[in-house]
Amino acid sequence: MELNCGGCCIVLDDYLFDFSRVAEAVKKARPAAIVLEAPQGMVRLLERLASFLTDECLDKQDVDVYIRLEPSFGSCSLSLDAVELVNGNSILVHIGHGEYAYPLCAGGACSRKLPRNVYLVEAEYLGGDAELLAHKVVETFSENGWSSTAIGYSIQHKRLAEKIAVILADKGIDVVLVDSLLGCYYYKHVKLRESVDAYIVVAGGYFHALGLGLALAGAKPVLRVDPYTSSIEDISSLVARTLAKRYWVMRQAVEASRFGIVLGLLPGQYRPWIAEHIVRLVKKRGGRYRFILARYVTREYLDNLSPDDYDVFVMVSCPRLAIEDLSDYWKPVLTPAEARIVLSGDITGSNYTFPW
The missing domain is CATH 3.40.50.11860 (Diphthamide synthesis DPH1/DPH2 domain 3)
Known part of the structure; x- marks a missing residue:
């Protein structure tokens, strides 16, 4: 794929990290420091990313790059306090998550706007076979008599989800929404429950798919589409078991x-x-x-x-x-x-x- 990011992109472990906006911000703001944070599976990449920023992307500007040891669980957990402690004139680079849907609170105030010194690097996953995954989805929809869907995805898989949506539409499946999911935000998808037969979640693991299933209270099937294993799974039974346990609690x-x-x-x-x-x-x-x-x-x-x-x-x-x-x-x-x-x-x- 063609990379248009002014030399400030790097691919590690099949993930694309685009630091072009960070480089532009550093050029304009001349911060004293940059703080990098990432989710659990990407903390191990932070040293290589920090070195890339310092050596290849920041045009030899004199700026310290710090890395946060603890994993970041989402854009709800931005290290705003760490940025202030390191240096008031610093930039926070949050890797691996999309923009938060709810207010962020710091310094006694809450706002839905991302702070000016915070930059999100979504870390796009370049793997995943859209044709194969879409074929499996079409087979499952055909077996169950489903004809309409809404697609959710974790932010790393945005492009893959959009490719799958195009293929499904070409196969006659009505795709009414393609949008990202957070672990605690499913509103856009849930409000469409009367318009779709089943939902699709493109993400590794069960976290996002289970959250959507709970938000729907099990009212519609949720298919987990895993880009890493090229597998799909109807998680209705998992949702039902989880709901039963929640009622017990x-x-x-x-x-x-x-x-x-x-x-x-x-x-x-x-x-x-x-x-x-x-x-x-x-x-x-x-x-x-x-x-x-x-x-x-x-x-x-x-x-x-x-x-x-x-x-x-x-x-x-x-x-x-x-x-x-x-x-x-x-x-x-x-x-x-x-x-x-x-x-x-x-x-x-x-x-x-x-x-x-």
Whole structure:
């Protein structure tokens, strides 16, 4: 493929990193430092990326490039504080995620706009066989009598998803939407549930596909299309099992009266407006609450609390913590939407919402 990025592109492990906007920003702003951060699987590439920036892309400008050791879990976890600590005149380069759908909060203010000193490098995956994957999707749709779909993708697979969409349309499948997904944002896809027979998610692993399945409350099939293994899978059974487990967790919280409401200290995980709504419901029920602040939440950290202080925890920070990391914790751990269902007193099985 042709690369039009002024010599500031590099391909590592089949991922394309385009630093052209970063190079232009450095040229104009003359920052004292650049901070690079990446998701778990790409942290190992940061030294090579930093060297590429320094040696090939920044025209020998005198600027230090730092790398963040901890993985970044999404564009909700931008290292805005690290940039300020390193040097106020610095640039943050966030690799591997798209723009955040919710407000980012820092310095006492929240905004949906990306800070001016933050640049996203989406890291496009150059692998994946669009023809093969589309062929398998067409076969599955034919077997099930499906004729319409909406396609979601993790940001690394945008181009591949768009290629698959074109092929599906040529084969007579009505593609009503092709758009990115975040782990906690599925609104554009969910609102189309009456217009499609089944959904497609182009991403490695189960994370994004399961999130969409939960957001749909299992109402429509979700096909996981994996670019790395060239496999497709209907995850309806996984969604059903996960929903059953979530209702079991909610039932454990029905009699709860002491709520630990966890607010995140990462820029995109501080959501006081959601926490305050839950507090109103807790008060209406006659319960008690405490706000708990945390940058990261683990079962070990929760175990540091006295076991008698809280009956249930509500993850306002990252709703996926309740689904994946803490689904089997010894006390109920709920998403904000699950807390609303519990506090409403109606968990009959037809009102599941994810995540808020």
